[in-house]
Amino acid sequence: MRLLHCSDVHLDTAFAGLGQAVARRRRAGIRRAFTRIVDLALEEQVDALTIGGDLYEDLRSQRDTAQFLQQQFSRLSCPVLVAPGNHDYWHPASIYAREKWPENVTIFRSPEFTPVEVAGVRIFGAAHVQPKGTKDLLGHFKAAKDGPAIALFHGSERGQLPFQGEAKEDHAPFSEDEIGKAGFQYALLGHFHTPRSTSRLIYPGNPEPLTFGEVGERGAALIDFARMPPAVEVRRVSTFTLTDVEVDITGCLHSAAVLDRIGEVLSRDPDSGTRVRLVGEVASGVRLGPSELLDSLRRDDVCVDLILDARSALDLEALSQAPDARGQFVRALLARQDADSDLVRRALVLGLDALRGEEPVL
Ligand SMILES: [Mn+2]
Structure with missing residues (x-):
């Protein structure tokens, strides 16, 4: 199974203080980067596109953004799995809930891990359903032993906040060993904007630059699960x-x-x-x-x-x-x-x- 994983796209970021014309240009850049992620999923013929939350900004994103995403998702025939984060948390008035999404799109809507099968592998997704205070999603979860299982969610790996160089809040905290304890071989994550990859997990980082001073190779991650740990290749998609x-x-x-x-x-x-x-x-x-x-x-x-x-x-x-x-x-x-x-x-x-x-x- 080969996946393309991204997170923290942050469509509709305000870019406050940069001036309106510049902010508009930056937002157009984010849409361009996301379009390139979909291009890449098509070129690489991946089995699924996974999104680890913070796809958009709940307070700012309306139908225009939903229609942009619908159009992009419908270019793909593979499954698209979305695990909402703290900025795009699932709630009844969110565009996730209100808008109609193409058949190939699964948007997780519960903090309880729910499986979707992709090429013989179960991908378990969970959602933030509030903007703050989400507890450890891995918590007491245990995936049934029934072949390979991978987690997809938005959360903070404990002990890593000091390396994130920005005011990241401790949303849905977990530690790396909980991934295995919950029965998962690997976790596809979002939340940290500074990329991080171990044999057990990946944070691909925000694909389009959002602030000055960002470090690390960021983009969309092509992940090949032919063997474990999987082979990971991060592709740059930003133009700004x-x-x-x-x-x-x-x-x-x-x-x-x-x-x-x-x-x-x-x-x-x-x-x-x-x-x-x-x-x-x-x-x-x-x-x-x-x-x-x-x-x-x-x-x-x-x-x-x-x-x-x-x-x-x-x-x-x-x-x-x-x-x-x-x-x-x-x-x-x-x-x-x-x-x-x-x-x-x-x-x-x-x-x-x-x-x-x-x-x-x-
Ligand atoms: Mn984020």
Whole structure:
């Protein structure tokens, strides 16, 4: 038996804060990636396409998304098995429940594992039926000894959350040894966005990039169960790329110069995004507000984000001699025991901005 497994597609992700035009483009990218997953299932003539949850965003996905999925699923003649996760949990008003799905599609609707037979193998799927608080799905389940059995569900492998590098909640926690104890030879999973694969389980990761800083080979996993553990090959399906670059803005005398320097590294490719880390030290008084800078950069619908690790030089010697409130403020802070700390430095920058009558740049 050969399967194509994917998870965490997250159709209709908001991409909040990137600007509406960019967010729309990113959402179109997700649909393109999913279309490529279906293309791949066709090319590889797999026995089934399995989806480990978070296919869409329950609060944002409506009929348009359902109709897109129906159309994609109906291109396939093989079974499509969907195990809803915490973002696409099954409930009576969900598009899973409301919409009509092609014959070859099985959407699991209960947290109790239910079997579907694919090429002589039982694939047991379970569903989240609430957005939070789903307990261990493997819990006390035990598959009857009746040939090979594989689990398909959305859950957090215990002990792996710290490696996920993002605020992942502990949904449907389980440990790897429970997979065997429940009578399963292997688990097809979703939830973790950073890919993970062992002899017992696979998390293929989100196929289309969702946030900057994602690491690991992600995509859709071709899994061949001719022998155990199965042979796994992860195929990339994304077309959008997100990259991180560092820009040293030392020597910039004003914010327009900072913007120019950032502009030099930004890609104009509409299918790529850049996260810029600003480093170095600029002349005192240069306004370095990330939200102001981003407003300017995003005016051209560029997919960009900023991390501000650069700072403004402060001529404290001169400022401390000013005969006004500024001088008094600087002298008071420099007299503190923690005068060298980041906290005091930040207070100096913000305080001096405020005393100049400028809105503090946060
Ligand atoms: Mn997810």
